[in-house]
Amino acid sequence: MVIDQSKCTGCDQCNLACHAHNDINPELQWTKVLDAGELNGEKVYLPRPCMQCEHAPCVEVCPVGASYYRDDGIVMMDYDKCIGCRYCMVACPYDARVFNWKEFTGENPAVPEWGEPEVDRRPRGVPEKCSFCYNRIDRGMSVGLVPGVDAEATPACVVTCPTGARIFGDLNDPHSNVSLVLKKHPSYRLRENLGTNPRVYYLPVREDGVVED
């Protein structure tokens, strides 16, 4: 995933779509939109989903293997295996994991305006996190759609973003949209010094105010 900070307006719609599609407790957030200071008098935002690290500390530390890598690199949670020790939350450098301190009962305020739930609610006592809407990817690909190109096979936050600040695609494919964008523009990742190799890239806001395209 590539997130273009020069296009992000901090509207929080990605977060709302995420809540609806993944049926998340309104008190928790999988993709936080953070304030990242100002440039030339304009506010800058940094939306932060799970980084889907190549060397994910959460996967390494989980004692029962409830966090694991999918073959395509998505870092997954097995909510039935998890014992709730929270070591993954301790280890995550990006605070990407949130814990179900309470059971989420009752209505989801983001539904139906921002979408319909596509996955089960998580029980009390386990941490949860962004899954790159693996369910949408799998379902889309099974009918021949391409993630990042066809909306039905793309994470909800990417589809809903009104300014197109989020770009999704296969980083392993040199001709995919994300690979081309990253070839063309300078990008950075969060806490790269830790060696986690995040799969979420950011295009920074440019000093000269030019919007990337």
Add this chain to the structure above:
Amino acid sequence: MKIIFKTIRENIFTPWGLWLSFLGVLLATALVAGLSVFWFGLSITNLTDIVPWGLWITIDLSSIAVAAGAFSLCAIVYLFGFKRYEPIARTATFIGFTGYSMAMMALLLDIGRPDRFWKSFVYWNTHSLLWEVTMCVGLYFTVLVFEVMPIVASFEWLRKKFPRIAEKMEHMHHYAPVLAILGLGLSSLHQSSLGAVYGVIKARPIWYKPEMSVMFMFTAILGGVALTLFASMLAARLTPKAKVNDILVERVSQVLGYMMIAYLYWRFWDWLAQTYTYEPGRTEAFKLLTSGTLSFNFWFGEMLFGALIPTIILLYKPTRLSPFWRMLGLAMIVGGVVAFRFDTNIVGFLTVISYLPGEAMISYTSYSPSLVEWAAGLGIIAFGLLAFSIGVKYLRVVDHRLTSEEYETVHVMADDAIKA
């Protein structure tokens, strides 16, 4: 029924009765607190996504640390052959058993899905240090069960009612050296890995250092031996049921004093090295310890009263020979180890490192345990005290008169033959 009430009425105002009632109140409160945690979930604690491990983890870390006397002293007695310290090893084994029970109670409370605790033994992620700790704690607890069997066998009621079972349990004593080797291996593995659980977390620079496992191992041995000696001496002062051999205790205390010097030396470099380079987050966390909210805990709990003063007390002969000062010194070491574990756990969480690019933004957060956490935590400690008290009263846990005739390890037949 009337007889029971009569016995209670007659005994409640004895020191033993009052002590049991006090522990009973704590345990009853803890039961309510524990059940409400299971019922309402962890939302009734003050734990958050930023500080996910709090008081209970400190109790877990500390009770595992002070239980380490079991493996250290069993190794000294059964592997290095210092047989005369055997009675102390007996006390240490019982304290170890109690400590690990406490730790497992704390963990059961702390995990979000206590109903799935068994999954930690069934599903393995061999990459995870917590997996290794879980397996070792589970296996070592099994070893402790066997090690504690000869002690339980000295329960009069059991001896009378089930003499054969008692005999079998006492027979377990013949495997003491094997159990000591197993215990030493499993303990060394997980006591140090417990430090490495923190030491491998690259996201929190104050923890991310290889010494973490060494520090945990070191403090565990110090705290474990200190608690064993302190508890033995205290028991001997309070009840005629406990008998200590003061020469043995004094000798071990002196060794402990020398080990404290090594610890202070190591600790000095451990902390000084923190300041050598500026690592965002590490320096800030270090500041939290030396001049921030944890500074009192650090300077007084860990350094002055936790390490420096007890070292002097245990190495200066007049104070070491005085039972009062020696006990004070030993208790201070235990306190210092608990303070070390508390600070180490919490400092990594209170220093919040921003992942925003550009400047390294570090902020501090705070955590104070909720009433439920305190109630359940104190209950776990009360359980430990209760177990030890019962052990002293009924199982002769602290009895340094026990000679090796009664608790001999291995009969070396070949030796007899040579003599004859």
